[in-house]
Amino acid sequence: xxxxxxxxxxxxxxxxxxxxxxxxxxxxxxxxxxxxxxxxxxxxxxxxxxxxxxxxxxxxxxxxxxxxxxxxxxxxxxxxxxxxxxxxxxxxxxxxxxxxxxxxxxxxxxxxxxxxxxxxxxxxxxxxxxx
Amino acid sequence: xxxxxxxxxxxxxxxxxxxxxxxxxxxxxxxxxxxxxxxxxxxxxxxxxxxxxxxxxxxxxxxxxxxxxxxxxxxxxxxxxxxxxxxxxxxxxxxxxxxxxxxxxxxxxxxxxxxxxxxxxxxxxxxxxxxxxxxxxxxxxxxxxxxxxxxxxxxxxxxxxxxxxxxxxxxxxxxxxxxxxxxxxxxxxxxxxxxxxxxxxxxxxxxxxxxxxxxxxxxxxxxxxxxxxxxxxxxxxxxxxxxxxxxxxxxxxxxxxxxxxxxxxxxxxxxxxxxxxxxxxxxxxxxxxxxxxxxxxxxxxxxxxxxxxxxxxxxxxxxxxxxxxxxxxxx
Numbered sequence: 001x002x003x004x005x006x007x008x009x010x011x012x013x014x015x016x017x018x019x020x021x022x023x024x025x026x027x028x029x030x031x032x033x034x035x036x037x038x039x040x041x042x043x044x045x046x047x048x049x050x051x052x053x054x055x056x057x058x059x060x061x062x063x064x065x066x067x068x069x070x071x072x073x074x075x076x077x078x079x080x081x082x083x084x085x086x087x088x089x090x091x092x093x094x095x096x097x098x099x100x101x102x103x104x105x106x107x108x109x110x111x112x113x114x115x116x117x118x119x120x121x122x123x124x125x126x127x128x129x130x131x
Numbered sequence: 132x133x134x135x136x137x138x139x140x141x142x143x144x145x146x147x148x149x150x151x152x153x154x155x156x157x158x159x160x161x162x163x164x165x166x167x168x169x170x171x172x173x174x175x176x177x178x179x180x181x182x183x184x185x186x187x188x189x190x191x192x193x194x195x196x197x198x199x200x201x202x203x204x205x206x207x208x209x210x211x212x213x214x215x216x217x218x219x220x221x222x223x224x225x226x227x228x229x230x231x232x233x234x235x236x237x238x239x240x241x242x243x244x245x246x247x248x249x250x251x252x253x254x255x256x257x258x259x260x261x262x263x264x265x266x267x268x269x270x271x272x273x274x275x276x277x278x279x280x281x282x283x284x285x286x287x288x289x290x291x292x293x294x295x296x297x298x299x300x301x302x303x304x305x306x307x308x309x310x311x312x313x314x315x316x317x318x319x320x321x322x323x324x325x326x327x328x329x330x331x332x333x334x335x336x337x338x339x340x341x342x343x344x345x346x347x348x349x350x351x352x353x354x355x356x357x358x359x360x361x362x363x364x365x366x367x368x369x370x371x372x373x374x375x376x377x378x379x380x381x382x383x384x385x386x387x388x389x390x391x392x393x394x395x396x397x398x399x400x401x402x403x404x405x406x407x408x409x410x411x412x413x414x415x416x417x418x419x420x421x422x423x424x425x426x427x428x429x430x431x432x433x434x435x436x437x438x439x440x441x442x443x444x445x446x447x448x449x450x451x452x453x454x455x456x457x458x459x460x461x462x
Contacts, residue, residue, distance in 0.1 A: 049414070050384040050425070075349030078415035081381075103413060130349055 027093075027117060034091045036115030040064040041094075041123055043087035044071060046104065054082055056130065067123045075130035079104045084125070091115025161190040164276055164284040169256075172390050172400040174291055175457070176266060177298040179207065180259045184274045184286070187252025191279035193244040196230070198257050199273045200238045202293075205262035209235035210242035214253050229253045247279070265293040294403050297458045300393060301443060304338035306450035311370065312336050312355070314378075314429065314436045314458055325370035332374040334358055335431050339367060340450040353445045353452045354419035355380060355427065363417055376432035379411035382418035384425045391441035391455035392424070406437040406459035421445060421452065430461075437461055 025033040041062050048054040059072040073079055080103045088094060095111045102108060107126040113119070164186040174180050186193060196210060210233045213226040229250050230242040240257065244250055259272070269292050275285035299317040304310055311320045313333040325331055336355040344351040344363070356363045359377035389397040409428050418427040426441040438458040445452045 048382070050382045052384060075345045075347065076351060076417075076419050078413070078417075081413040081415065101412060131346055 029093070031093060032091070032115075033117050034115040036089070036091045037119050038089040039092055039112050039114035039119040039121045041069065041086050041088050041110075041112055044069045044125065045085055046071065046073065046127065047083040047085070048077060049081055051083075055127075062123075067121055069123055069125040071125070071127045073104075073127050073129050077129060079127060079129055082127075084108070084110075086110070088112050089114075160284075162186070162188040162276075162278050162280070162282045162284050164274065164286050166274055166286045166288060168288070168291075171398055173294045173296070173402045174259075174261050174270070175294045175296055175298045175390060176205070176261050176263055177300070178260075178390050180261070180291065182257040182259070182272070182274070182288070183254050184257055184276075185252070185254040186276040186284060188278045188280075188282075189251070190282075192247035193250060193253065194247070194277045194279055195241060195243050196255055196274070196276045197239060197241045199275075200240075200259060200270055201272075202265045202268060202270045203238045203262065204235070204240075204265075205260040207258060207260045209233050209240040209258065211256040211258065212242065214255060230255055261293045267295045268293055295459060296401075296403055296406065297460075298390065298456070299458075300391065300455040302454050302456065304452045304454060306338060306340040307367075310338040312338065312454075314431050314438050314456070317456055317458060322368070322370045325373070331370055331372040332376075334370070334373060335376065335378045335429065336380065337364060337367065337369070338452060339363065340447070340452070342447065351419050352447075353421040353442070354417060355421075355429075355440065357416035357432070359432075360416045363419075377416050378432055379414040379430040380416055380418045381409075381411055381414045381428045382421075382425070383427060386426055386439065386441075387424050388426075388439065388441055388455075388457065391426075391439070391457060392443070393455070401439045401457045403459055406439065406457070407461070409437060426454075435460065435462060 027033055044060055044062060046054050054073045054077040056072040056074055061070045081101050082104055083101055084098045086098060092115055093113050095113060104127045107124050109122055109124050111120050111122045167183040169181040169183055210230060212228050212230045212233050214229040215224045215226055218225050231245050232243040234241055242255060244253060269290045271290045272288040273285060275283055277283050297317060302319045304319055309319045309321055311325050311334045314335045315333050320330060325334060336357050338355055340353050341351045343349060357378035358373050359375045387397045387399050388401045389399060411430050421442045423442055423444050426439055429438045429440055436458050438456050441455045443453040443455055
């Protein structure tokens with residue numbers, strides 16, 4: 001009886017050990033690929049050359065159904081040189097990478113990719129300027 | 132053989148354990164000196180490098196100090212006759228005269244220590260003002276001191292590179308008056324001065340103040356605008372023949388250059404490298420909403436100069452702004 005319990009104990013221990021050694025998959029950027037399939041943007045902002053936001057507060061709308069982001073930049077903003085950044089749902093990533101100086105005189109497209117890298121949703125970001 | 136090895140090791144161990152930790156009985160030099168460079172920013176023409184040169188003796192009296200620069204400094208270079216101590220009651224540094232006959236002749240500065248009976252150790256300030264001819268060159272200093280015993284001590288400083296930048300502080304801009312700034316001249320002009328002196332092709336930006344602008348009366352404030360920008364200068368009567376040059380202007384709010392600010396406490400400095408390497412992709416030809424301590428990187432339309440324009444102060448009432456400029460010639 002005692003020996004069966006010991007076998008069971010070590011069997012479970014071995015199983016745990018094997019499972020814990022399993023490698024989590026990572027993508028080409030070294031980011032963890034998880035099981036999450038949620039795929040949406042939660043926040044968007046634009047910075048000017050002085051690294052301060054250029055967007056009018058309360059005017060940014062993220063439509064996760066229509067996959068659009070609309071925002072209004074302050075009067076006088078040099079919309080040709082702004083730096084975007086955003087927040088997305090847990091484990092998701094954005095392509096192409098944000099955080100680089102971008103010309104927003106035309107709408108820009110960014111794809112949010114879910115944590116499991118199976119769901120892709122392309123958002124169109126349109127920024128208008130106060131006149 | 133083995134026994135011999137053990138014996139040698141044992142003897143060696145005893146010798147090391149008995150002698151290894153002994154401190155050498157070093158007699159300190161009776162006459163010593165040391166040097167501290169107090170200035171942390173770049174050596175720019177128009178500013179100074181400050182050194183604190185200390186020397187002390189336990190034999191005889193201190194006599195003279197000397198500093199020899201490899202390149203002669205500009206006016207103001209030399210020793211100060213004062214040392215400083217901190218008043219323990221107020222926490223404020225107080226000067227006390229410890230030297231006289233502070234003379235600079237060419238590359239050599241000297242001073243004579245006074246009250247030698249009590250001034251057995253003093254720290255003197257030496258100020259070096261880089262001259263125009265030193266720009267881009269390396270300079271070093273040899274400090275030395277003599278005592279009444281005939282001994283001399285000296286200290287050779289490292290080499291310091293003198294900046295190629297030009298610096299101009301406190302240019303007063305007034306909307307509609309002294310509003311036309313030339314980076315090449317590092318000067319501000321009125322419309323009449325621009326016209327009279329044929330400076331129409333040397334103006335890089337215009338200063339304006341508009342509390343609000345646009346159909347929605349949006350906040351605008353203090354701004355610098357390149358002559359190329361028709362939108363923000365449409366209500367300004369520009370000097371006749373003003374070249375519509377497109378100066379690249381890139382605003383910053385967090386570059387509080389200590390030299391342009393003219394006060395201590397901000398150890399941020401624009402250096403040659405910053406102006407050499409700053410790029411202006413898609414940069415605007417204006418910057419607006421300036422407040423004190425903000426500024427903008429600027430590149431002239433002909434690519435000849437890169438500069439940092441620092442805003443010292445703004446005044447909405449008088450529609451005026453005071454700026455300081457660091458400039459580097461690029462080609």
